[in-house]
Amino acid sequence: MGHMVMNFSANLLGLDNAATPFGLKAMQSLQELNPRKDTASDAQVMFMVLHASGLTIIPVSIIAQRAILKSNDPTSIFIPCMITTFAATVVALTVVAIRQKINLFQPVILLWVGGISALIAALVFFLRVHSNYIVPFSNVFSNGLILLLFVVFIIGGMVRRVNVYETFIEGAKQGFQVAVTIIPYLVAMLVAIGVLRSCGVLDLMIQGIGSFFHFLGMNTDFVPALPTALMRPLSGAAGRGMMISTMTQYGPDSFVGRLACVFQGTADSTFYIAALYFGSVGINKIRYAIPAALMADLAAIITAILVSYLFFPH
Secondary structure: OHHHHHHHHHHHOOOHHHHHHHHHHHHHHHHHOOOOOOEOOHHHHHHHHHHHHOOOOOOHHHHHHHHHOOOOOHHHHHHHHHHHHHHHHHHHHHHHHHHOOOOOOOHHHHHHHHHHHHHHHHHHHHHHHOHHHHHHHHHHHHHHHHHHHHHHHHHHHHHOOOOHHHHHHHHHHHHHHHHHHHHHHHHHHHHHHHHHHHOOHHHHHHHHHHHHHHHOOOOOOOHHHHHHHHHOOOOHHHHHHHHHHHHHHHOOOOHHHHHHHHHHOOOOOHHHHHHHHHHHOOOOEOOOHHHHHHHHHHHHHHHHHHHHHHHOOO
16 A cells, blocks of 8 residues: 555646656555455456556646746646546546446545535646636646645655655665666567657557548647657657757647647556556456556546647637
């Protein structure tokens, strides 16, 4: 439970690869309880899919990248990312729960999911009515929350008499060991992604999607940002590269640039996580993990487009 909580916490803060060591530890712990070592257990599938849905409160790395590219409002994507990633996580939870016959109509689950949904709906309604509050609210809330979390970490270490600096150094050492372990899986994924990008399949897919929606008479302003959405399930690094390329080409404060950031800040790298997490413990039968995670990815893409049209000028 501790490893899973730390993994989800790193995701909540949008720290990207910082969640990987905790995720690997969590998967190893769950594997000890798994009676069929070559087949993913229900708990492992649920954990992997929830992690792949990428629930994020503050997309720290994306905000930092927007600041590097001289955005006038780096935190403007904060609320859209929060809404989109919550929708993806709810879909992921629902799909896996239905498959595993878990009763979602329990009071605790309904209270949490329903309460957060109502809060987000109220926030969207308020900001939609008072659109002039979107930028100041995003700036104050996101920056204040980031500062609060750092203060809480330091105070928590002091209360528990933990040397925060030494603990950080020890964690960095373990992270290096983990990096060496996962190199073979990273190489395999990067080769596959490189082939996909170089052969022109991605460009053809984007052109086909754009032509389809244009034929239907729909607004296609979102199409140039789709490379980020399509690469994100394969690799977070590839998605980040597409995001940076999109912001460089169209501008970090353009509709396309912001939408690419929302895509990057939502669902996580489905295929990368599945290959890495299950491969690290020798599981080759992952059951329905990929389809469930891809449904969450699709929900994230659709929600990101709708929310971006709502919040960003285009």
